[in-house]
Amino acid sequence: MIYFYEIAVLGSNLQPLTYQSTQNIPIGDIVNIKLRNKIKQGVVISTVQKPDFECLEITEITNLFLSKQMLQLGYFISSYYVSHLGISLSLFTPFDKNIEYHQPIQMIDDKIELSNSQENAYSFIKENKLALLFANTGSGKTEIYIKLIKDALEKGEQALLMMPEISLTPQMQKRLKAVFGDSVALWHSKISKIKKDKILQGLLSGEIKIIAGARSSLFLPFSNLGVIIVDEEHDDSYKSDQSPKYNAKDLAIFVGRTFDKTVVLGSATPSIGSYYKIPYIRLQETYFDTQKEFIFDESKLSINELILNKISNALTHNHQIIVFLPTRANFKYQICDTCAKAVECPYCSVSMSLHKNLKALKCHYCGYTQEIPEHCPSCKIGLIKNYRLGTAEVVQILEEKFSDKVIKRFDRDEITTETKLKTVLNEFNDGKIDILVGTQMLSKGHDYHNVKLAIVLGIDSVLSMNSYRARENALSLLLQIAGRSGRKGFGEVIIQTQNKEFFSNYMLQDDYETFLKDELEFRKELYPPFMKLAKVTFAHTNHNIAYKQMEYNIETLMKNQDIQVIGFGEEGVFKVANKYRYKIMLRSKSPKALLNALYHINSNCASIDMDTI
Structure with missing residues (x-):
């Protein structure tokens, strides 16, 4: 018997493609397929009837798969952030069928005593599965986090503590390990591949029960996640600047609501959206005078x-x-003392920064690096002076x-x-x-x-x-x-x-x-949390094509009564990596109306940023 499957090609902007196999493959399995004479990985997302065209054979069924929860979250990311499913699903680290998962209940002697105010905050969170811990610096929110993690482990569940990547310090690791021992692992971009593979094996086998990680840790293969804590929830680094332009904090809230998990947001300076929308408790009393x-x-x-x-x-x-x-770096701008022009990147419309250790100028957008010029590249005679520390x-x-x-x-x-x-x-x-x-x-x-x-x-x-x-x-x-x-x-x-x-x-x-x-x-009536914002960027190596794409879509969007076009024109940084960039800013009270408008953007050089910051 021959089965036909829709496959989302991982990391691809293509729509799902149909392939065939003589084997009955579960939904969520990751397979190898041939695409344009190259082997690609894809995810089986559905079984379909035999199409009226010939299909290629699935090359290999791997031992990897995405769980139902991963698929559901992937579909949400794809639909809400207006990205292709193959791109959204590529965010996830898959499960391995060869690793047998075992999550024993772990009793923990934490020896942490909470103050009265901490106890009140802890009780508030236990009563509200989604809560904001509005905690002053030094008020001891980490102790509350540890209590919540302990509760999860004693129920045989896993815990995720998300932090901005540059907050993932040895200090936090030390505090967690002091209570939870080797059940804890840190996950962020600076960890080597060998170390990541070891962490994944530990997470899948049940040896590791707690992940303290950056935004990418939300996509790890948790089989029984009980609590998600988003520390420093106000931080912009939870928002991805690559497609799909998701916000990990918002996705954590979605996971909590969809799959009935406890989600805690914590910050001394919470974002206005969280403060306005989420039940919160203040923790003002500090440990030290x-x-x-x-x-x-x-x-x-x-x-x-x-x-x-x-x-x-x-x-x-x-x-x-x-x-x-x-x-x-050393200076924000290098300015000519004769013509007052900055030394700009040849591929981006931004000034380059001086890096003395490299003895070079470097663009912080595309990474282009060049020698420090003796004279101004614009007027050829002026000397370059440094502006701004x-x-x-x-x-x-x-x-x-x-x-x-x-x-x-x-x-x-x-x-x-x-x-x-x-x-x-x-x-x-x-x-x-x-x-x-x-x-x-x-x-x-x-x-x-x-x-x-x-x-x-x-x-x-x-x-x-x-x-x-x-x-x-x-x-x-x-x-x-x-x-x-x-x-x-x-x-x-x-x-x-x-x-x-x-x-x-x-x-x-x-x-x-x-x-x-x-x-x-x-x-009020202008910006989030009262309104939804989105940005559409048109980028092309040909300046006229990018501009005309923007102009064409503005005319269409202006006819939509449910949204507002609140701005358009050149991006703040007009040229990046040799591409000219134009933008359209959109606003609406209705997320549905805004998404509908975004889905009708007609351009092959557009990128969409829903809930732009």
């Missing part, structure tokens, strides 16, 4: 005398210091001023491996580093108990971003960084800004909830 002094420096971006004196004073008292900038430049300045101190960078250019991440954090926590200079990695859930001075530079560049979320992002980031200073006792925070009125209004009150309420009033 802390007192902070905020110093607002209204000068322009620089390492000035005020900052140097404060650093000197902190070092005299053997205290550690963190310095934050939103910009990595970066992490490496700050390190250089501080090393000149404090030559006897140990100063290290903590950004994506410097921290390229898991080993480097562990080394720098361990050295800093052991007091071997005096000053740590970094980007947003500094704000991510690290406990620095001897930091008494936090310096925040360049926060105005975050506040002035062309985004409806600029105020939320800037204040949230500032509070997260400020929370690293004075974890025990007194701490100072220097904020270099020309927007003192905005920041001081909320920082001095230490009341992020007031900001959330104010911002909700501002967003």
Whole structure:
């Protein structure tokens, strides 16, 4: 007997294709098929009647498969984020039929005692299967997470603790392992393939019961997942910038609601959408008595005398210091002193950044690297001057001023491996580093108990971003960084800004909830969580084709009464990887109406970003 199957080709933009086999293959099995004389992997998504055309044979039935829950989530991702099924299903790490799963009930002696306020929060979460833990920095939300994980394991279930990738620190791993031993594994992009294979085998066999991971960990082969915790839920890194442009936090909520799982979102600065939509409990009481002094420096971006004196004073008292900038590398822009033009990437319409260690200019969009030019590429005569500080430049300045101190960078250019991440954090926590200079990695859930001075530079560049979320992002980031200073006792925070009125209004009150309420009033009838937003980007190596595709689709979209076209034109970064980019911004109160409009976009060079941030 011959069976016919629809196969979703993994990683492909093709619609499902029909193949045949003499074997009865279960739905969800991963098979090898021949496509254009190449062997590809695909997922069996349905059985079909014999078509009126000839079909190729399925080449091989592998030992791998996707579970029903994976398929259901994959279908949702495909439909909601407007992506092909083969792309959506390729997110998942499949099960292996050769590994026999065994998940024994594990009794755990955690020896963790919760305070009254923590106990109230824990009870609230137990009563609400979807809950937001709005917990101040240092209030002990990790202890509540551990209690929830313990509950799951004692019922024979697995647990997932999701964190932004750069929060996956040795510190969190150490805390979990102290309670759960070898049942814990970390999962993120810097882990080697050999280590990942070992973790997968442990997860499938039941030896590993807890995954602490970045957004990709949501797609691992859990057979009995009981609780999902999304820490630092406000963080933008849960949103993928590659197709499908899913949001892992939102998918975790979908999984919880669809499959009856407990889902907890946690943050000291929760996103406005979560605060508005999800039952929440405040956890304000902190473990340590802390007192902070905020110093607002209204000068322009620089390492000035005020900052140097404060650093000197902190070092005299053997205290550690963190310095934050939103910009990595040495300088944000290289500007000609004659024609005032920046050195741009030849493939992207963005300025290139100086990397002194590479002795080169590098594009942070496409990765293109070139030698530092002796003269301006535009006018051929001017000299290139540096504009705006970066992490490496700050390190250089501080090393000149404090030559006897140990100063290290903590950004994506410097921290390229898991080993480097562990080394720098361990050295800093052991007091071997005096000053740590970094980007947003500094704000991510690290406990620095001897930091008494936090310096925040360049926060105005975050506040002035062309985004409806600029105020939320800037204040949230500032509070997260400020929370690293004075974890025990007194701490100072220097904020270099020309927007003192905005920041001081909320920082001095230490009341992020007031900001959330104010911002909700501002967003009514305009932005999420009251409206749905989507962005359609048209990218092509031919400028005219990209523009005409945008223009054609605008005319169609303008006729739709259920959505609003709220903006269109060139993308902020107009050219990336030699492709010119135009965008259309859409808004609607109805998710269904917005998705219907997106599905009618007629272009082979369009990419869609539902719930764009």
